[in-house]
Amino acid sequence: AQTVTQSQPEMSVQEAETVTLSCTYDTSESDYYLFWYKQPPSRQMILVIRQEAYKQQNATENRFSVNFQKAAKSFSLKISDSQLGDAAMYFCAYSSRGTYKYIFGTGTRLKVLA
Amino acid sequence: EAGVTQFPSHSVIEKGQTVTLRCDPISGHDNLYWYRRVMGKEIKFLLHFVKESKQDESGMPNNRFLAERTGGTYSTLKVQPAELEDSGVYFCASSQDVGHTDTQYFGPGTRLTVL
Secondary structure (H helix, E strand, O other): OEEEEEOEEEEEEEEEOOOEEEEEOOOOOOEEEEEEEEEEEOOOOOEEEEEEOOOOOOOOEOEEEEEEOOOOOEEEEEEEOOOOOEEEEEEEEEEEEOOOOOOEEOOOEEEEOO | OOOOOOOEEEEOOOOOOEEEEEOOOOOOEEEEEEEEEEOOEEEEEEEEEEOOOEEEOHHHHHHHEEEEHHHHHHEEEEEEOOOOOOEEEEEEEOOOOOOOOOOOEEEOOOOEEEE
């Protein structure tokens, strides 16, 4: 069975600094998708970034980028120039081709210090 | 475009009572999903609707949980009777049916507390 592990329950970063959130996963599939979702307090959970496993190039979205290491089954999220609005719970998720089911990690709470 | 909405945002009930959670997906999204996060743990899949049909309900914990999606629009998730272990945040998500590459859009969740 596939699993997703986020080993950092909580992280802090100074405003304008860079922070990296870790995510590892376990699967025997070769074709799958990985996601980072962000949930600000009491608000909608929104997609931050997604990565197709068949793509070697790491996905980027403005200040957000991933380090996708397929062989190591690692999918970390780097947030550059952190802003107060980045404070949220971040969830890493996995979905294999052929299923709509997402498998999530336990989440990392990110605090941004002014 | 309105996002996925869920009602209520919070619900506190006594053990043995019944609670109904509602989810309104993004207009035009045929796929609707329910997930649950028990405190401190991962978000777990409960079930998946395509329009009004249940495609996958493998994550439903037991027969105290009943999900419906009448007319293929909004969905309800009823818990009857509620137990202490049902406490958690219930998320709803929706997606268009454009193949597996489609992204799921999540609602803010309903926080259920069973006392």
